[in-house]
Amino acid sequence: MRGYDGRKKGDAHIGDPAVDLSIVYSFLPRIGRELFYSQYGEADASTRVRARWKAIFTTVSLLMYGHDLKNQEIVDGGKQSLDLILES
Secondary structure, eight states, X not given: OBOXXXXXXXXXXXSOHHHHHHHHHHHOOHHHHHHHHHHHOOOXXXXXXXXXXXXXXXXXXXXXXXXXXXXXXXXXXXXXXXXXXXXX
């Protein structure tokens, strides 16, 4: 989605594309992220850092939730996402 000024904007949350792009880090391996950005267009370094941070924050929150519920499926999914996020 683009704003009135033609710049890419986030559309699912607060207007920051990093919030929307966090899913790129949670669900795609490094090679998948490269392919995604080749189609989406480049995001500046600051946006990518914020997107990765948001992915880590959300995933750790999910891991804690799964742990509190003693729900191994949620915990396993969170670990899997965290592994993807932390891939170099």
